[in-house]
Amino acid sequence: GEDVEQSLFLSVREGDSSVINCTYTDSSSTYLYWYKQEPGAGLQLLTYIFSNMDMKQDQRLTVLLNKKDKHLSLRIADTQTGDSAIYFCAESRTLRFGGSYIPTFGRGTSLIVHP
Amino acid sequence: DAGVIQSPRHEVTEMGQEVTLRCKPISGHNSLFWYRQTMMRGLELLIYFNNNVPIDDSGMPEDRFSAKMPNASFSTLKIQPSEPRDSAVYFCASSPTSGSRSYEQYFGPGTRLTVT
Numbered sequence: 456g457e458d459v460e461q462s463l464f465l466s467v468r469e470g471d472s473s474v475i476n477c478t479y480t481d482s483s484s485t486y487l488y489w490y491k492q493e494p495g496a497g498l499q500l501l502t503y504i505f506s507n508m509d510m511k512q513d514q515r516l517t518v519l520l521n522k523k524d525k526h527l528s529l530r531i532a533d534t535q536t537g538d539s540a541i542y543f544c545a546e547s548r549t550l551r552f553g554g555s556y557i558p559t560f561g562r563g564t565s566l567i568v569h570p
Numbered sequence: 571d572a573g574v575i576q577s578p579r580h581e582v583t584e585m586g587q588e589v590t591l592r593c594k595p596i597s598g599h600n601s602l603f604w605y606r607q608t609m610m611r612g613l614e615l616l617i618y619f620n621n622n623v624p625i626d627d628s629g630m631p632e633d634r635f636s637a638k639m640p641n642a643s644f645s646t647l648k649i650q651p652s653e654p655r656d657s658a659v660y661f662c663a664s665s666p667t668s669g670s671r672s673y674e675q676y677f678g679p680g681t682r683l684t685v686t
Binding site for chain 1: 574601612618620626661663665673674675680
């Protein structure tokens, strides 16, 4: 299987909460991320969580991390049509060379918000 | 800051032609990454540079692909000869290797390549 897995599509009604789920395989992950890609654009970091945390909240976004089950989720409260995009889950560890964090990305979940 | 700059934004070429994609990373970022995005394979890391030196090119699909970073502000990804299966969106990303944002990658807008 793939290192980072997530469902490909999620459809929600405007105003509802969206929950996007992700599972990963590497127990030594240091950072776990959610990136957002809008049509015709590159990925942009939406939020991240350090591996020693189990929850992070940032305005409408809540990230939950279950290290035991290697499960990451992103909850978007009061979902708006402007939230329609592809959401990528990713995990990373520090590499030996250069100290850069190299994310391993999932395939992305297309969030469709309808009125 | 202007962000990561990629050119061209769109490229249409015929099979067998050489294609060169260009990237200017964010000033001060030490790491540069080239990715390819397709529906079939998702987002694939092709190559990664640190301080202008290629560190890991294991994702480069075959010898037709080559990447260079002659200085800290410029990188190219070349495909020669191009094939229809190379059609994809190619992203360049840069990242600092120190400081409070070293965990984050900053993506360019991508180059959509179509090989006919």
